[in-house]
Amino acid sequence: xxxxxxxxxxxLFILGPMLYSLVMSFxxxxxxxxxxxxxxxxxxxxxxDPLIWKSLKVTTYFxxxxxxxxxxxxxxxxxxLNQKILFKxxxxxxxFLPSVITGVPVALLWSWMFSPQFGLINTVLKWFxxxxxxxxxxxxxxxxxxILMSAWSMGGAVIIYLxxxxxxxxxxxxxxxxxxxxxxxxxxxxxxxxLSPIIFFNFVLSIIGSFQAFTQAYIMTSGGPxxxxxxxxLYLYRNAFSYFxxxxxxxxxxxxxxxxxxxxxxxxxxxxKWVIDEATP
Amino acid sequence: xxxxxDKSAPVAPPRQRLNKHREWTASxxxxxxxxxxxxxxxxxxxxxxFRTSVMSLNDAFYVPIRWIPNRWIWSNYSEAVKFVSLGxxxxxxxxxxxLVTIGAVxxxxxxxxxxxxxxxxxxxxxxxxxxTGLMIPAVVTMxxxxxxxxxxxxxxxxxxxxxxxxxxxxxFSIFLLRQFYRTIPRELREAALVDGANEFRIYRQxxxxxxxxxxxxxAIFAFLWSWNDLFGPLIYLNxxxxxxxxxxxxxxVNTQSVTQWQWMMAATLLAMLPCVVVFLAAQKxxxxxxxxxxxxx
Numbered sequence: 001x002x003x004x005x006x007x008x009x010x011x012l013f014i015l016g017p018m019l020y021s022l023v024m025s026f027x028x029x030x031x032x033x034x035x036x037x038x039x040x041x042x043x044x045x046x047x048x049d050p051l052i053w054k055s056l057k058v059t060t061y062f063x064x065x066x067x068x069x070x071x072x073x074x075x076x077x078x079x080x081l082n083q084k085i086l087f088k089x090x091x092x093x094x095x096f097l098p099s100v101i102t103g104v105p106v107a108l109l110w111s112w113m114f115s116p117q118f119g120l121i122n123t124v125l126k127w128f129x130x131x132x133x134x135x136x137x138x139x140x141x142x143x144x145x146x147i148l149m150s151a152w153s154m155g156g157a158v159i160i161y162l163x164x165x166x167x168x169x170x171x172x173x174x175x176x177x178x179x180x181x182x183x184x185x186x187x188x189x190x191x192x193x194x195l196s197p198i199i200f201f202n203f204v205l206s207i208i209g210s211f212q213a214f215t216q217a218y219i220m221t222s223g224g225p226x227x228x229x230x231x232x233x234l235y236l237y238r239n240a241f242s243y244f245x246x247x248x249x250x251x252x253x254x255x256x257x258x259x260x261x262x263x264x265x266x267x268x269x270x271x272x273k274w275v276i277d278e279a280t281p
Numbered sequence: 282x283x284x285x286x287d288k289s290a291p292v293a294p295p296r297q298r299l300n301k302h303r304e305w306t307a308s309x310x311x312x313x314x315x316x317x318x319x320x321x322x323x324x325x326x327x328x329x330x331f332r333t334s335v336m337s338l339n340d341a342f343y344v345p346i347r348w349i350p351n352r353w354i355w356s357n358y359s360e361a362v363k364f365v366s367l368g369x370x371x372x373x374x375x376x377x378x379x380l381v382t383i384g385a386v387x388x389x390x391x392x393x394x395x396x397x398x399x400x401x402x403x404x405x406x407x408x409x410x411x412x413t414g415l416m417i418p419a420v421v422t423m424x425x426x427x428x429x430x431x432x433x434x435x436x437x438x439x440x441x442x443x444x445x446x447x448x449x450x451x452x453f454s455i456f457l458l459r460q461f462y463r464t465i466p467r468e469l470r471e472a473a474l475v476d477g478a479n480e481f482r483i484y485r486q487x488x489x490x491x492x493x494x495x496x497x498x499x500a501i502f503a504f505l506w507s508w509n510d511l512f513g514p515l516i517y518l519n520x521x522x523x524x525x526x527x528x529x530x531x532x533x534v535n536t537q538s539v540t541q542w543q544w545m546m547a548a549t550l551l552a553m554l555p556c557v558v559v560f561l562a563a564q565k566x567x568x569x570x571x572x573x574x575x576x577x578x
Contacts, residue, residue: 117342246427
């Protein structure tokens, strides 16, 4: 009885719509007219739509970049914040703060930051004698720009890493030090294996999150220039609510779900090789 | 903050500091400087936003950029508020976010109690099922829910934004609270049962008070999520009178020939403010929430 709200919520707002969506993906449903069954037509069209491939490519590029930043740079940042630094509390707060500011405000702020002439990014680059690119207006720089922007909000992952770092027994480091292991070897042979479940967790979370990115592209670039930032969800949104191809959009949604499912399973499989469970230290 | 992180660490052994860090002083300073430089870099965007918000547009378009405004124009804020009638959207966002937050806390609290304390056949299977909700991209359910809401006449009302949160508050909230409940010793509940308390009394008088930090964390996440949600209002609402803040902000991009960056940054800052305040005020709950959901995931 207590679990009723959660279970009902799942059935009504997730499982039900999921199944309905699967049905819709076999229909032609231009919203103003009733749906008609078209079999595999949407699914076949999916594979022949160049923009699907383009958006998958763009999204993968963005995901690889932002996952790498979150997992690798986030890890290094956590190592840094785990040192005995001065003003520890205040400094950590500053790194975490941007991760609570999300959505449209961040997108607006960063479109201004990336302004080629008046923006902060190119100003800072100029200090180092670098002539910054056109960022959001340049096909080749728009995704790197979005990746850089995602780095600003990696605080959540860093918090998780830090918690994990505090759980690594000091005695392991001391033993390694006695054996003559330097800081880098201690990190490689102790910290990373001990933290592998957490690295894995951040990795999966970050993949799922970045494949669903939407706001940046919708607000900052509208998918441009020349569809070079047409993130998958943005294209899905357009199919559903600009072109009103609800059936096609449903097929797209399911394709994304399947892609993520396969990715997650692959990651789980691979992780068995290198993630060290607490049970087998 | 650090203490909170410490507490949630699995087994924190007493650390023996072998006089080691006195020798470390030089490297400690170097590491601190690196951390501080990074922190300044993380703060720069916020300063850049703030200084733009109190500049004239000419000033903002000055090259090389000015770090301090020539003239401080505080009226940018009232202009920005007027420009997109921000106040109205602000009120809408507050109402929606409040309803979502209350709904998520109440319903996820009850659901998580069921999943962690009560024994029933198939309980863990159901839990696993609900948790898979975490894996399902919101966009998959977006199209069908749109069609359903359209059929039952919910479009252009706040119901699609708020009602779902009253049904469990999402897999993440349930998962998070269940993690909190599991840290409460079972004996407490059993003792209360022996004393003749019923489930509702146990839940209300023992479990909820002990898991208040967990509820705070769920409230913070629900609030932040709802406050920043763009997709929901974008799809389900079309009349200006019902729209929420993210849509009003998006209007800055679309409606002008020359972007009024100074107003846009002022409005952006106003929109961020509640999130920043919530974070600074309740940082430890926020962090503990993230940690608990992450560590045993």
